[in-house]
Amino acid sequence: MDRALHELMDRAGDVLQAQDRLRALLRATQAVVQPLDLPVVLERIVQAAVELVDARYGALGVIAEQGGLEAFIHVGMPPEQVAAIGHLPEGRGVLGALIDDPRPIRLRHITDDPRSVGFPAGHPPMDAFLGVPVRVRDEVYGNLYLTEPRAGEFTPADEELVSTLAATAGFAIANARLYDETLLRQQWTASSAQIASALLDTASSAAIPLLADELAARSPADRICILVPGSEPLTMRVAEARGFAADQVADVVVSAMDTSASLALETGQSRAIPGAREPASADALAIMVGRDAGPMMTVPLKHANTVWAVIVVAREPGRPPFGPAELDIADDLASRVGLAIELAExxxxxxxxxxxxxxxxxxxxxxxxxxxxxxxxxxxxxxxxxxxxxxxxxxxxxxxxxxxxxxxxxxxxxxxxxxRGREDSLRHRILDLVAESSSGLARPVPVSFAGPVDLVLGGPIAADITAVLRELLTNSVRHSGADQIRVSVSVDATWVRVVVEDDGVGIPEQGRRSGLDNLRSRAERRGGVLRIDSEPGATEIEWRVPAPGAQHDADADTTGGPP
CATH class of the missing domain: 1.20.5 (Single alpha-helices involved in coiled-coils or other helix-helix interfaces)
Structure with missing residues (x-):
């Protein structure tokens, strides 16, 4: 009877202990599934796992797409000790073994495992170890790591409890991700509509600066760059940059071999680029802090099925990379932007x-x-x-x-x-030149033409005429103080004449005449002359050269009248 009574008491103790563990698992499950914010969910999972098996240290390593750990959420170590250790684990040793083979690992002494690589300087001593994968549907999201149980080692029951908690944690993570994605899509749906509306009311020539401003104001990214094809083959130019060190990359020409933006330009597909720890392998447009490069996302902008620009969204090192949901949102934004620009054009x-x-x-x-x-x-x-x-x-x-x-x-x-046609005529070039040179005057400069200017004058002589007009107009506008300026260009069977008149102060005798001397030399090379008739209130300068095909002596007519 005594033996039976002792066995009954032992079993009762086991039942009570099992009930306590179940209650603890229920409390842990409840704590995990309540919040919807993903960072809070991840921290609650680690804290619940530590309390469930009475461990001193716990962590959750989020697996990156390219391998290793993307994030490492830990509890148990004070901040000063974390700072002394330096960088967080990268997923090597026993931690990496669980990443490579996502099955539970339970060790009495972590150093006994041949895959152990030891601890960095400043790291607290750790002995017993329990690692369990956390799955989100069919995807291994990360791993739970627990060390230093108060009981001295982890038991099979501890492994089973933590595995059960990890299964529940997977659903909680999935719900939190869906919640975050829903909020992100709602935010960017509204922002996309506002950006598209702003672009519709803007001239197409100002679309790129406006788009960069809007993205920088509405996006949580650390830097926004918009790239266009460079003037040289296999190059891209940063047309606009906003955010982190934007002044260092603005208007920079980047080789297509140094940035993944060239792939987006070529293929028309968005891409997410994870961060890197080696500067040699980092993208030229990634944000660099020390030797670390942050994650990036490249999004092509299309017009009539042709990629004309690429948006590069970058985050600082240590921030999470861009996920599939963010790529989808970026593609939707790019299509809205492209449509808005097409409508504006x-x-x-x-x-x-x-x-x-x-x-x-x-x-x-x-x-x-x-x-x-x-x-x-x-x-x-x-x-x-x-x-x-x-x-x-x-x-x-x-x-x-x-x-x-x-x-x-x-x-x-x-x-x-x-x-206008595809190529501007000489008359149009002269009119544009006069409008540009006299934009600051109170009165517009009248221009008159005589003869077949566009039919006869072309090539080198047309370049000479525009150069002469630019010099003469500059002198009249900047130095004469004239209220009225007149320009005439004429051509007949023998002469080409360019005349500029103004009512300014005239040309001083001792003033600099290097510009006029150049015009004289330009006329003499063509067998012509430069005639200057200047006094206060009335200045007339005539640049006259033989018409194409005309044969005569320029000195035969130096008065400006018909030869």
């Missing part, structure tokens, strides 16, 4: 077409009505001039000259309003 093309139609209509009205009316008035004035007195005739001839000048100005305006 289509809107601009429509506006340009409408503007071109309006200009063509105005040009037709000016040509068909205004010029004809002015021409008719000029003919009537010429008839009256022949019948009037000498004084009235002179005044009528002055009015006729004014009308002729107005007709020439209107014809120049009509020409400038016509749609």
């Amino acid at each position: 289509a809107r601009e093309q429509r506006q340009r077409a409408e503007l071109s139609e309006d200009r063509a209509r105005i040009a037709r009205d000016l040509h068909d009505h205004v010029i004809q009316q002015l021409f008719g008035v000029g003919l009537e004035l010429q008839a009256l001039a022949g019948e009037s007195s000498t004084d009235a005739s002179a005044r009528l001839q002055g009015a006729i000259s004014t009308i002729d000048d107005a007709i020439a100005q209107i014809r120049t305006i009509i020409f400038a309003m016509r749609p």
